[in-house]
Amino acid sequence: MNERTLMSRLYDDFIYQNRYLYLVKGLGNTVVITVFALLIGVLIGVFIALVRVNYQQSKKKGLLLRLANLACGLYLTVIRGTPMVVQLMIMYFVIWASGAPIMIAILSFGLNSGAYVAEVIRSGIQSVDRGQTEAGRSLGLSAGRTMRVIILPQAFKNVAPAIFNEFIVLLKETSVAGYVGIQDLTKGGDIIRSITYDAFPPLIAVAIVYLVIVICLTQVLHVIEGRLAKSDLR
Amino acid sequence: MISVKNLYKTFHNLSGPVEVLKGINCEIRKGEKVVIVGPSGSGKSTFLRCMNLLEEPTSGEIYFEGKLINAPDVDIDKVRAQMGMVFQHFNLFPHLTVRRNITLAPVLLKLQSKEEADENAMRLLKRIGLDDKSESYPNQLSGGQKQRIAIIRSLAMNPKMMLFDEPTSALDPEMVGEVLSVMKELAAEGMTMAVVTHEMNFAKEVANRVLFIDDGQILEENEPDAFFSNPQHPRTKDFLSKILS
Ligand SMILES: Nc1ncnc2c1ncn2[C@@H]1O[C@H](COP(=O)(O)OP(=O)(O)OP(=O)(O)O)[C@@H](O)[C@H]1O
Ligand SMILES: [Mg+2]
Numbered sequence: 001m002n003e004r005t006l007m008s009r010l011y012d013d014f015i016y017q018n019r020y021l022y023l024v025k026g027l028g029n030t031v032v033i034t035v036f037a038l039l040i041g042v043l044i045g046v047f048i049a050l051v052r053v054n055y056q057q058s059k060k061k062g063l064l065l066r067l068a069n070l071a072c073g074l075y076l077t078v079i080r081g082t083p084m085v086v087q088l089m090i091m092y093f094v095i096w097a098s099g100a101p102i103m104i105a106i107l108s109f110g111l112n113s114g115a116y117v118a119e120v121i122r123s124g125i126q127s128v129d130r131g132q133t134e135a136g137r138s139l140g141l142s143a144g145r146t147m148r149v150i151i152l153p154q155a156f157k158n159v160a161p162a163i164f165n166e167f168i169v170l171l172k173e174t175s176v177a178g179y180v181g182i183q184d185l186t187k188g189g190d191i192i193r194s195i196t197y198d199a200f201p202p203l204i205a206v207a208i209v210y211l212v213i214v215i216c217l218t219q220v221l222h223v224i225e226g227r228l229a230k231s232d233l234r
Numbered sequence: 235m236i237s238v239k240n241l242y243k244t245f246h247n248l249s250g251p252v253e254v255l256k257g258i259n260c261e262i263r264k265g266e267k268v269v270i271v272g273p274s275g276s277g278k279s280t281f282l283r284c285m286n287l288l289e290e291p292t293s294g295e296i297y298f299e300g301k302l303i304n305a306p307d308v309d310i311d312k313v314r315a316q317m318g319m320v321f322q323h324f325n326l327f328p329h330l331t332v333r334r335n336i337t338l339a340p341v342l343l344k345l346q347s348k349e350e351a352d353e354n355a356m357r358l359l360k361r362i363g364l365d366d367k368s369e370s371y372p373n374q375l376s377g378g379q380k381q382r383i384a385i386i387r388s389l390a391m392n393p394k395m396m397l398f399d400e401p402t403s404a405l406d407p408e409m410v411g412e413v414l415s416v417m418k419e420l421a422a423e424g425m426t427m428a429v430v431t432h433e434m435n436f437a438k439e440v441a442n443r444v445l446f447i448d449d450g451q452i453l454e455e456n457e458p459d460a461f462f463s464n465p466q467h468p469r470t471k472d473f474l475s476k477i478l479s
Contacts, residue, residue: 059290134288135325135384139339139391140315149338153329 026188040110045117079115092180124155241294256450269437272447318388318396326372358386378409395426
């Protein structure tokens with residue numbers, strides 16, 4: 001192996017039999033899982049945040065609200081208290097053994113992300129001045145409408161950078177999808193390694209792809225933050 | 235218009251219960267302008283906010299147009315839609331344009347069509363000379379402009395009465411006048427108003443009645459001339475001598 005030139009190794013790892021496609025397709029899966037998982041995460045996150053904020057603020061706590069709050073608390077504890085890989089494997093081997101792997105991954109990462117996004121959104125809701133709710137209510141809007149048209153839009157704006165950051169975190173976290181047989185970017189590199197018995201170039205390539213994407217996304221994040229800061233000064 | 239009977243309010247703080255309102259009785263008739271004054275922390279805001287149930291009374295009754303409104307079966311949103319409220323810190327919605335701030339509630343509550351609401355908003359904006367700001371965002375406006383828009387945002391609902399909680403206290407001095415003059419116009423048009431303020435000249439000029447609240451109770455109430463020239467209660471004298479000096 002040592003005598004082989006770097007060029008011939010790169011050729012074997014990536015060009016021969018179009019092996020680079022393992023990385024391209026893997027990246028595709030990684031992006032699909034990340035995007036849809038984040039979507040699910042945001043939906044779950046909004047729901048949990050609403051339940052928890054509602055529970056905190058309402059004076060008369062109905063049975064339904066108390067049960068929902070309890071369920072959300074349990075969910076947050078379990079999700080945050082166990083490793084992502086374990087959750088993924090439980091979903092794959094125990095809960096939904098018949099599902100398509102990519103669906104299982106999307107759901108698992110979504111459920112996981114939801115627990116973290118929930119806290120982000122909750123802090124966003126709480127960062128909106130109480131006077132906003134009072135103004136909405138004093139105009140005769142119901143609590144629900146006030147939340148929807150006045151509080152949530154401002155909350156989302158406040159936490160947009162944090163949610164975008166969650167996207168970046170999630171992108172890297174999905175690298176464990178290979179545990180349940182999904183060919184994501186990381187797994188793609190690993191497959192090349194197992195074919196060519198050459199670990200260095202494919203794994204470094206995988207690392208570089210992640211790094212470049214994360215650097216680009218971080219730049220985008222800075223732009224978003226800048227825009228938001230400017231719009232606050234309007 | 236509104237009548238408050240035996241109003242008590244206790245807040246429960248970390249340090250224990252604090253009784254803020256201790257038996258308030260007050261009636262405001264249609265078209266009346268009542269100014270509420272008193273030292274800081276005496277319960278003026280709490281009293282005002284109890285009138286539209288932004289604070290829930292601990293006990294007592296609030297009647298709006300003869301109907302008990304702090305009862306379980308009352309749709310409080312319907313009541314609030316008829317009672318405008320203007321806050322010390324304006325509380326405009328920063329993510330919406332001025333026009334949308336004004337039209338949001340009337341349209342959502344189906345009181346006006348979108349076109350009617352837009353037209354109404356422009357008419358109100360013209361009236362305060364800010365029709366060129368309809369597409370601006372609140373953060374692009376001065377404090378005085380924000381507060382005048384907050385007032386017409388309430389007006390756009392065609393309320394039967396308006397509550398003002400220190401509407402000029404957060405303003406730079408040079409902007410107080412423009413807000414007060416909008417309020418004076420409203421008063422002249424016959425709006426029923428309850429105003430918490432430290433602007434004693436406004437009280438003298440506009441009020442039919444001045445209430446002095448101290449330590450959660452109405453210690454004295456009178457028409458403005460008598461209230462200012464001849465206060466009865468020693469606490470009122472003390473308060474006035476401090477604030478007028
Ligand atoms: N939500 C609340 N929770 C606990 N205590 C409160 C709450 N709101 C008001 N208080 C307390 O009630 C008392 C009266 O407050 P309030 O705001 O009604 O006074 P105020 O007369 O309007 O004073 P200011 O002139 O400073 O506005 C204060 O001691 C205040 O700390
Ligand atoms: Mg006050």
